[in-house]
Amino acid sequence: MTTAKRDTYTPDTLLSVAVRVFNERGYDGTSMEHLSKAAGISKSSIYHHVAGKEELLRRAVSRALDGLFAVLDEPGAARGRAIERVEYVTRRTVEVLMDELPYVTLLLRVRGNTQTERWALERRREFDHRVADLLKAAAADGDLRTDVDIRVATRLLFGMVNSLVEWYRPQPGGDAERRQVVDTVVHMAFDGLRTSH
Amino acid sequence: MTTAKRDTYTPDTLLSVAVRVFNERGYDGTSMEHLSKAAGISKSSIYHHVAGKEELLRRAVSRALDGLFAVLDEPGAARGRAIERVEYVTRRTVEVLMDELPYVTLLLRVRGNTQTERWALERRREFDHRVADLLKAAAADGDLRTDVDIRVATRLLFGMVNSLVEWYRPQPGGDAERRQVVDTVVHMAFDGLRTSH
């Protein structure tokens, strides 16, 4: 269709290389020299494709945020009982994390040192807030335990889901493993680790 | 007893300032200039107290690791049924996270760019491995659900616990809140979010 060969870089193909290095070394720990070595072109060539290091970060976290917010607009997030919507969003968020793993990983590690980073943090808070509202609705329906603080539980649910970026690595043809990880997250979050009694 | 006044710095008091800045800006995003501004002394004065930036990191992650490993040597981690030992270690780990919050926060964000960081990552893996063994024993006792992968569950348990550093902030005199957070973590991990059925 467009370009099948990959002899030269586009902003997007360069981005995939940069994000990998950012995740290995941290954004601040990555120099343009590191990127140029990883991409196999000179530092100045990188500036032909993108305006600089921060644009690479902006493109990466935008992609991650777009994927996450799209989940909230899916029918499953808007229909049915609140507890079912929470479960749906949890499941789909895990899937987006897996599909866009390096981009979401970078998003979750942003500190707030630059304008781009602060914007990313703000949008993340917005996403978190919308999921927290869903959990509140489920609690109001009486579908969540009453002996846990709902704000704390929301944080822990996010913490558990987001921790995937620290250890999940997609396997070629590992569709079964992938499904199992999604199931385990949802199961553990809503039913716990302990044997049912 | 020793020094009640705090007009001059010791390595430890300087460390507490440095760790705060490291956690705000990230270790790589923090310059000696940032540290000197935050401490209210010049860059060169910092070198009177510590050998350099990396020594501050080493002292900080050492403190965090010492606290975490000490939990594994407590009687509650060695006695009783495996599921009870897992629950005990989970509870105590959360408490150490809270007690040594800035130090553990820094530990959990280490990337591996320097020798010190790689050493910290290795010791973290060692701690994770020892808790994973406890979970395996609990599974062998039949005290964990059989429909979740035990390796995945271990990772998720860690992810949930470690996520505390991203949002928990100790309140002055907030002992009740603190206890509640510990309880919620243990409750959610082992019994889940959903209303008991």
Added chain:
DNA sequence: GTCTATATTACGATAGAC
């Protein structure tokens, strides 16, 4: 589109005075 060469600034660390 990629390169070499370089401008400019920021960084970690040291020297030496007080």
Added chain:
DNA sequence: GTCTATCGTAATATAGAC
């Protein structure tokens, strides 16, 4: 114990040739 001044290096980014 703290300071000012500075060294050497590495950082982001640009200029201009091919």
